[in-house]
Amino acid sequence: MRALTLTMNAFGPYREKQVVDFSALGDESIFLITGPTGAGKTTIFDAMCFALYGRASGSDRDQDSMRSHFADEDETTYVDFQFELRNRQYRIVRMPKQRRKKERGEGYKEDPARSDLYMVTDGEEKLLATKIKEVNEQIEDILGLDYEQFRKMIMIPQGEFRRLISENSKEREEILQRIFKTHFYADLTDYFKKESSELKTEMNQFEWKIDQELSKAHWGMDLPEDPSSLQPEEYLELLSARLNSQQALIEEQKEQVKEQSNKVEKQQEAYQEAKHLDSLFQTKQKLEKENGELTEDKERIKEKGLQLKSAQEAQEVQPFEHQWKEKKQELERLQHSLSAKRKEKEDIQVAYRKAEAEFEKEKNREDERQTFKKQWEERQLEKERLKEYIEQKKKFEASQKQMDELEKQLKKQQEQKQKVMGEKDQLVSQVKEQRAIANRLYEWKSKLSETQEELQKLTRLQKESNKLTELRQTYHTFMTSYKQIQQEEQKMRGQYEEALEEIRSHHAYTLSRELSADSACPVCGSLHHPSPAAKPSTVPDDHQLDELKGRMEAAYARFQKSQGKLVEVKAEGESQRQLVDALKQDITSKDTELSERMITTWIRESMTEKEKHERELERIQKERNRLEANERKLEELDQQDQSLAESIEHTRSKFASLKESTVREETQLNQLLEQGQMDTIDPRELDNKIIQAKKTYEHAVSLWEDIYARYHQLRDQLQQIQASEKEIKNYVDQTEETVKSTRESFDQTFDQSAFASYEDYQNAVLTKPEMQQIIEEIDSFRTKQASIEGRLNDIYEQLQGKERPDLTVLLEKLEEEKHNLAELQQRLNEQTVMYQQNESVHIQIKGLLEDQGTLAKKYYDIAELAALARGDNTLRLSLERYVLAAFLDEILVQANMRLDQMTDHRYQLVRSDEIAKRGAQSGLDLEVIDHHTGQKRSVRTLSGGEGFKASLSLALGMADVVQAHAGGVQLDTLLIDEGFGTLDDISLEQAIDCLRGLQDGNRMLGIISHVAQLKEEIPAKLQIESGPQGSTVQFTFQ
Incomplete structure (x- = not known):
């Protein structure tokens, strides 16, 4: 991307429209942006970044503060930026949300943010997008860069890359995450961890489900001596044998039910025939009665x-x-x-x-009406003349008052200018003393950040350890409740099965009463009956059996609920224990055992150290704040001094102009008085x-x-x-x-x-409905009479020679056969239900064992991946940090090529391979190799100038790497903001040589700096001048 023109209107310190034409540079590909402090040098960067992405270039600026405070109330704030990329030109116009004066009426209106993107071809513009979201998306597609990448590759704002050098490993990780968008790897690590925990919970659920299915089996007399000692596979073999014996018994009972069903069917047919004959006798009696009633109604x-x-x-x-x-x-x-x-x-x-x-x-009376109309129009004309006179008089009086105010204002401005010059002399000496103290701020901020990170880890470990203790107590409580509910369920099941056994005994007693000598037993076929079943003492009825069954099912439901809750609490406790172990390993090595007392001691020590750092940092920060306030005030006083000088001149000019206009207004007022006695007319x-x-x-x-x-x-x-x-x-x-x-x-x-x-x-006379009713009544009588006589004749023929049957005897016989069938069917149903339940248990256990084996293999694979991804290794390096370390290595290779040149082969940036203390995150700490001593040391030990060289090298290396990973985007523009003032003459020359090397390939390079040597070395300058009415900008060439 190569910048062509930048137009700013009512933007930042620029009140009026300012146009920066970069094509005026010609063959000069490096230029210096210079001007007074606060004049608007960094605003040039802000305008470019705002035009493209709707955000400022620095992290401490926001778009709501971009409207110029110098701008008139009806002036529109906007930025118009034109650039070239891949032999295509684009133009983007963007306006922030702003509050402006209404064009009509009084008050203000709030204009929403807007943006328009055009492609320029042969001087003609084609609109590509107008909605802010669409414009932002197309800009990212065209440039191949998002906002963060653009800032790091094209713009190097004040202090941004000093943070990348001086901050600790955690904060450096956050910066690299935003640039290279590696949150995917952190999400992947969280996914593995969550998946591993869920799979382990499922494994525990499978064991519980298998135990539940085993408890549902019905064994009868075939119950194994010690079921708990059997493995699920052995249990399945015994259950298969039980299913075979049950199936044989069911087939025998089906034959008995079939024979009894035939008896019931024959008895049912005999009863239905008798019931039909009885109904014919009843119908005959009814028809004979109705026929007699019709004979009486004939008259x-x-x-x-x-x-x-x-x-x-x-x-x-x-x-x-x-x-x-x-x-x-x-x-x-x-x-x-x-x-x-x-x-x-x-x-x-x-x-x-x-x-x-x-x-x-x-x-x-038409003439009289016209007279009234003429009188009304004459009065209106008189009012217009009076209104013009009053307005002219007010204007004249206001001008006289304004002249008096301007005289007072001029005197006050002259007094203010003398006061400002006195304050400036006092502030200059204070600023020099405060700058020495403020330089230690970054050192103490870094110490405080490391202490805070360590304290957060220890505090979280203490919190999660307390939670683990609470979960263990909860588990013991649920275990006690679970055992009580299990005993209650077993008791209810025993009562229900005992009732079933009593019913079976009653069936056996009923069969034994029908046995006689030399007659075959209907169950076993034996002709001898040495031990017939005795009559049971008590036999529960159906209502009592249903009540016992309901109690058993309710107890079983409570048992299942309690068992599920117990498994859930156990799984949660296991997950919490793993989290606590991971936190402990993150703080210290695996060989060190952390006690609660040791954690509390470490927290207390870290808090004491944190408070110490905070106090020192607060003291330095206050001194720095006072320094910044004094510097800002000094700049303000410079601007006030210049602004007051211009204001005094402006006030004098305005007074002379106002005096001239007042004389003209007085002349016009006298002319109106001559037209009539306007001053004697009462407007009301x-x-x-x-x-x-x-x-x-x-x-x-x-x-x-x-x-x-x-x-x-x-x-x-x-x-x-x-x-x-x-x-x-x-x-x-x-x-x-x-x-x-x-x-x-x-x-x-x-x-x-x-x-x-x-x-x-x-x-x-009758109505039609009355006549129709009589006709229908006569026809109904005749039809009914013929029908009854015909039906009687048919019934007489059917009943000839027959007698009426006794239905009560036949019905009792039918009910007796049905009762016998119901008893046989009930025994068959009970046996079938037990068989089906055993078969279901067999199928469920077999399927659960197969699924458990598949799940176990998957769990072991995922658990190993989760441990590796979260950094459970000797290097204490997570998956995301491993990827970020690779990016950082690429950046350091590019950065050292420039740092080597700027430091005369003395310094080289390297990534530290030491493991952080107490299990802190490692892999992204930076060190510097000093080839004069041959030793490594922390980058925080670099001086201000050395730190700037390292920061600049790292920034340029970052731009190269991000450019490479952004698909080879061609960048023809680079902007650098401040930092050169910390370099000596030799270092400055080395830095300039390094930057000149960036011009290869016709790259345009802009630098903001107050350094005098740069002004001599760089002929092309973008000169910014500040004034009381805002700043102005233009290119100058030596």
């Missing part, structure tokens, strides 16, 4: 027939009567409507004549006159419009009513003729009917 049905005939004759006369009555009612309605219409016409005629007179009167009185004139005119217009509308409305209504009255009169005449003709038709039809009088006619 009533005959009367219904005569009533139906009269109603049918009346139905022929009825339509003529209905037609006459309907027309008569219609005539009465029309006559009433005609009377109402005539009354309405008279009322409207009176109102119309009154409205007509008002219309003529108001029509003649004038407003009241305008309101009154407007009301008078609007009232006159409104009155004329109301009268005009009412006159035409009444005229239209009168015409409509007159036409309606005429139409209704015609309808009345026509309806009178129709009433007369329909009456004559009704009289003629009635005379021709069979009715003697109109009263007989009315009595005969």
Whole structure:
């Protein structure tokens, strides 16, 4: 990536639009960014990084503080950055969230963050993305770098890489993790650990499941003498033999059930035939009774027939009567409507004549209304002239007041400038003394960080050890409860099986009562019966058996729940013990046994050491804060001094301009006074006159419009009513003729009917539903009578020569056979259930043993991987740290190539191979080889200048390695911020030579520095000037 142009508007210290055209460098590929402290040198870096990623270049800056404090309230903050990559040009415009003044009205509005990405081809721009998320994703795709990689490869901000040199191994790990994104390996380690723990828990669950299945088997008299001494495989062989004997007994019982089922079926058929014959006798009695009732109802049905005939004759006369009555009612309605219409016409005629007179009167007042309108318009014109006069007077008075304020302001600014110059002289001497103390800050921060890391590990070990103790106590509590519940379950199971045995004994006693001499036993077939079963003392019924079974199942459920909880607590305790062992190994070697007293002592010692470091660090930090405050204040005083000088000049210029405009305003005010006595007019009185004139005119217009509308409305209504009255009169005449003709038709039809009088006619009239009901009643009677007689004849034929059977005797015989069948079926079901349960146990145990073997192999593999990944090895090196160490080695190879040149072959950075004390993380500590002494020492012992060289070398090495791992991205721009002031002349020359080597391949290199020698060595400079109205930037060349 090569920068082409950078445009900033209202960004940071830059108030006005600033354009940095990097193409102006020409053949100069290295340039110096120079200017006063706080002028905005680092802001150049921030603008580039913000344009690309929406974030600043340094870790201590945020985008919410990017808007310039110098900017006007309506000015928009944005950055426009154009760059070239792989012979393609791109342009990105980004604006942060900002608060600006509204374009209309008062108050402020908050503009959301925005970004637009374009590709530029032959001067034409093609929009690629507008949404912030899409722009960020496309920038990463185009550059091949994310934000962290971009900062480390293209921008080297103040102090960022000093941290990589001076921080401890843990913090260096976090920096490398962010750059190389190695969190995947940490996630992989956690996955192996979790998978190993889960597999071990599953192994324990398999043992528990096998024990549970073994306890479900039914043995009867074949129970082994000592089942607990048998292995699961031996147990399976005995269970297979038990299944064979059970299957043979089940086949024998099935034959007995089949024979008894045939007996029940035959008895069932005989009972159903007798039941059918009995139902025929019952039906005969019922039909004979219904037939007698129908004979008694014949006379009533005959009367219904005569009533139906009269109603049918009346139905022929009825339509003529209905037609006459309907027309008569219609005539009465029309006559009433005609009377109402005539009354309405008279009322409207009176109102119309009154409205007509008002219309003529108001029509003649048009001139008066125009006069009212003219008076209203003249008053409004007078108000406009008065308003212009008042505004001009206020403007003149404000200008006079502002002139007085400017005179006071000028005097105050001159006094402030004298005060600022006195404060500057006092601060210069204080800053020199404080800088010497602040240089020890990094040394004490590193010591404190190491102590805090050690204290955190010890505190966590103590916490997890306490938790392990609590889990052990919980396990013992659950074990006691488990044994009690197990005894209760065994007791309930024994009671249930004892009840089953008593029921079996009762079945044997029932069979023995049917045995006789020389008769074969239905069970064994023997003809001799020396020991028949005795009658049991007590036999539980079905309700008692179900209750015992329910108690046994509830106890078994409690037993399973308790056993599951016990296994869960045991697994959790085992996992916690492994965690504590791992934490102990992380703190000390395997040969050292850590007691609780030793851990407490170490924690106390670490806390004391931590407090000591914190106190010293706090003292140095306070001194550094005072130094930073004084430096900032000194910069502020410089800016205030320059700003006050410019402000004084600005105030003088503004006063002269204001005086000139005040004279012009006074002249305009006098001209307005000459047009009329404006200063004698009362604005309120004038407003009241305008309101009154407007009301008078609007009232006159409104009155004329109301009268005009009412006159035409009444005229239209009168015409409509007159036409309606005429139409209704015609309808009345026509309806009178129709009433007369329909009456004559009704009289003629009635005379021709069979009715003697109109009263007989009315009595005969029935509604259609009433007539239909009579018809249905007659048809129903005839149908029912024919059906009953036919059914009786059929039954008489079927029952000829037969007697009614006795169903009670037959039913008792059937129930006896069913009872015998139920007893046989119950014995078969019990035996089948026990067989099925034993078969299920056999299958489950066999499957569990196979699954347990497969799981065990998988567990041993995963457990070994988990131990290796988490660093359970002699080097105390986890998988992620191993990968990070490889990256760090690559970085050191590249870094040492430059450090060797800048230190004249004296220093070489190496990764320490020592194992950290008390099991702390190892593998990422840095040391330096001093070839003058031939010994290794800590990088923290390097001086300020040596540390900068190491930091710069490491930063450049980091950029090379990240570039290589980012897919070979070509980077043609590199920016370095500060640090050269700590170098002597020779070291500075070596550093410049090293940086010049980076220009190979036309790479553009920008450096921020105040060092005078760099200003002499580098001809191209990006000069930044600060002022009271913000900073400006431009390229200069020697």
